Amino acid sequence: MVPHLVTALNGPLLDLEKKILNATPAIERWFRLEWQEHTPPFYCSVDLRNAGFKLAPVDTNLYPAGFNNLAPEMLPLAVQAAMAAIEKYCPDAKNLLLIPETNNRSSFYLQNIARMIQIFRQTGLNVRLGSLSDDIKTPTPIDLPDGSTLTLEPLERSANGRRLGLKNFDPCTILLNDDLSAGIPAILENLNEQTLLPPLHAGWALRRKSNHFSAYDDVVKKFAKMNDIDAWMLNPYFAKCGKVDFKDHSGEEALAAQVDALLTKIRKKYREYGIKETPFVIIKADAGTYGMGIMTVKDGSEVKDMTAKQRSRMAVVKDGHEVTDVIIQEGVHTFERINDSVAEPVVMMIDRYVVGGYYRVHADRDINENLNAPGAHFVPLAFAQQHSLPDMHAKPGTTAPNRFYLYGVVARLALLAASIELEKTDPNPEVY
Amino acid sequence: MVPHLVTALNGPLLDLEKKILNATPAIERWFRLEWQEHTPPFYCSVDLRNAGFKLAPVDTNLYPAGFNNLAPEMLPLAVQAAMAAIEKYCPDAKNLLLIPETNNRSSFYLQNIARMIQIFRQTGLNVRLGSLSDDIKTPTPIDLPDGSTLTLEPLERSANGRRLGLKNFDPCTILLNDDLSAGIPAILENLNEQTLLPPLHAGWALRRKSNHFSAYDDVVKKFAKMNDIDAWMLNPYFAKCGKVDFKDHSGEEALAAQVDALLTKIRKKYREYGIKETPFVIIKADAGTYGMGIMTVKDGSEVKDMTAKQRSRMAVVKDGHEVTDVIIQEGVHTFERINDSVAEPVVMMIDRYVVGGYYRVHADRDINENLNAPGAHFVPLAFAQQHSLPDMHAKPGTTAPNRFYLYGVVARLALLAASIELEKTDPNPEVY
Incomplete structure (x- = not known):
């Protein structure tokens, strides 16, 4: 139509x-x-x-x-494009940390996150969700309307302070889906060893x-x-x-x-x-x-x-x-x-x-x-x-x-x- | 199925x-x-x-x-992959010369060529067909079962001998779909200014x-x-x-x-x-x-x-x-x-x-x-x-x-x- x-x-x-x-x-x-x-x-x-x-x-x-709004037939196209993107930024990536918008629990938004996880998993990455919210102190499951579940996990910096990850999960790449309108969280700063996408200055704190x-x-x-x-x-x-x-x-x-x-x-x-x-x-x-x-x-x-x-x-x-x-x-x-x-x-x-x-x-x-x-x-x-x-x-x-x-x-x-x-x-x- | x-x-x-x-x-x-x-x-x-x-x-x-044998739903995926390939080999390409198998007039094969033309046109290239056959002396239309037409044109080397093309068509890229079982035609040799894909040594004359x-x-x-x-x-x-x-x-x-x-x-x-x-x-x-x-x-x-x-x-x-x-x-x-x-x-x-x-x-x-x-x-x-x-x-x-x-x-x-x-x-x- x-x-x-x-x-x-x-x-x-x-x-x-x-x-x-x-x-x-x-x-x-x-x-x-x-x-x-x-x-x-x-x-x-x-x-x-x-x-x-x-x-x-x-x-x-x-x-x-809005990735959830795409026609399902488009999914292979999105996966192939994501493969090209991953190859460019971080060919040696195995783990992708996805950080969703901090306080958006709308079921539409969560379905978007579920779709993004699907796309990146199908490029062959291990994908887990990290939350910028202070309220997430332990892995927190969230139910979706289709019966599936997303798990938000607390972010943590590595012992030497140089890397960001989750418990038992050290990502090569961090993909941010929060536009940083609320400013740049300290936990995202000075990540020189990992690829943060998009870069911090793409967020509304600076853009x-x-x-x-x-x-x-x-x-x-x-x-x-x-x-x-x-x-x-x-x-x-x-x-x-x-x-x-x-x-x-x-x-x-x-x-x-x-x-x-x-x-x-x-x-x-x-x-x-x-x-x-x-x-x-x-x-x-x-x-x-x-x-x-x-x-x-x-x-x-x-x-x-x-x-x-x-x-x-x-x-x-x-x-x-x-x-x-x-x-x-x-x-x-x-x-x-x-x-x-x-x-x-x-x-x-x-x-x-x-x-x-x-x-x-x-x-x-x-x-x-x-x-x-x-x-x-x-x-x-x-x-x-x-x-x-x-x-x-x-x-x-x-x-x-x-x-x-x-x-x-x-x-x-x-x-x-x-x-x-x-x-x-x-x-x-x-x-x- | x-x-x-x-x-x-x-x-x-x-x-x-x-x-x-x-x-x-x-x-x-x-x-x-x-x-x-x-x-x-x-x-x-x-x-x-x-x-x-x-x-x-x-x-x-x-x-x-066999590109004609793919499900039509796969076409966008093929186009996107072709875009990536073109970008790698010849980002400044506008014209693509496609050379089909010399003497294959099977309608299945010709439909494959038609599909390839469609894929490469949709990456935004001008695509024309050049023939290695001595019998093609003028542009020769060939009817396909679906009512469409392919036009085979005679290949010609440029005046200085350094480029291969068709009349009024100077391609940046030449894509060969003939496996060179019959040997390497002289007209394909010494093309140093253009990208010939695959390279000659991929053909059965040498492979x-x-x-x-x-x-x-x-x-x-x-x-x-x-x-x-x-x-x-x-x-x-x-x-x-x-x-x-x-x-x-x-x-x-x-x-x-x-x-x-x-x-x-x-x-x-x-x-x-x-x-x-x-x-x-x-x-x-x-x-x-x-x-x-x-x-x-x-x-x-x-x-x-x-x-x-x-x-x-x-x-x-x-x-x-x-x-x-x-x-x-x-x-x-x-x-x-x-x-x-x-x-x-x-x-x-x-x-x-x-x-x-x-x-x-x-x-x-x-x-x-x-x-x-x-x-x-x-x-x-x-x-x-x-x-x-x-x-x-x-x-x-x-x-x-x-x-x-x-x-x-x-x-x-x-x-x-x-x-x-x-x-x-x-x-x-x-x-x-």
């Missing part, structure tokens, strides 16, 4: 699909050469928005969940969205030039705004002015392409995730007219951290629908391979709202299995494989941007 | 499956480390024989056909089975030691015998003696494991393929008592080349059956990945005969898709995924042997 595009691909995006399908050999070659220069993150998921006239990534998650989207700007500029397309088709405008305090109103004037400036730029593009929608921007925290501290705005004045409730929602993200730096990002309408519900595609990648995807389908939200909101009711819908294989003979804009191929290309642009972002922000860059 | 094992896995092989499943992390790690040292052939298929008490590769094909099985001996010895198993369980005994002329009977005495010596070794092993079958050996040409020049023998005297017809069949292999060197290989009974027909598994690999497999099912042949005979009626049966993913919780010997995993391990041992064989026989080895 493929979501119905409310505005069937037309005009600019239809043209984009044509160009990208025709340029497949050049595009794949370009990616191959970029991956010679840049190392992709170990794993990654990218949230996309398809406005019919524009297709863009809005979130690049370096601690992806900034503005660095990512700035890297994405550069990647898309190059890609657009190569394919003779307008980079804006794949790239939401954004601006960074520092020193905002939503509680005491300081910095609000500057934020409102930046919002208006961005809206003016978007309106110009809408006129150029004859787009009748109302432009909007998203204001979100530069650090952090989880759908908190996110606001949809259609005019700079809305920033100044925020209610006390809106202010306190914007002022704090996950784990109580205060927002002072925000980014303003061009909003991308989502025009995909399943049974009248808004659908947002999520593309999952391991190493440099697209291993599948699913739709986040939301019954109660509007086209210009964030679909990844707390408590959001969403239905995962696995991409059809042939997602990664374009159908070269089909009419552009008509087939699921081609739409998924396009999604895979854009998601990989975001993946490449994440690689470059992590290189640039590496506190201990390797010098050659 | 999975072939029924006539002799359900029992005794030694059941024990082997147990050991191999339990050792999966160590085995996968070992393969990862071996692939750091050795480069796998670009693609490869391995014919296996499962005797219930013994599981062994009997043929390692470096110009595999020798004895080199392969000698490399396999070493690989299996290492693997068996690591897993505490008897290497014989995975390895047919073999001996090489040179200077045999079937026409004038010279060398036959020595051959008969070697046959008897090998049979004695096998009988000893059969006694050790309480195997009641009658041992046999296969005599085949050291160079060449295609099921010609192959003979099943249960006693040395049979060599001397060959009929004139048998002699002339043994004396010549494909393309009329004379046999002078032969190998004697321990015969492995095949005890897999589908509807009373003998079934022989074939495992397909691209780069270091198992991408699927199928059964060669033969209605008219016996358990100790070669199933890859000219004109053989065979029915391909695709492996179930989850072939590469063992089911760790299943009882040993009972599940298809576990049998396929075991097959994948043994096929990769043969793949590793082929890598080492090609390194050792490289006429222009790279020096580090």
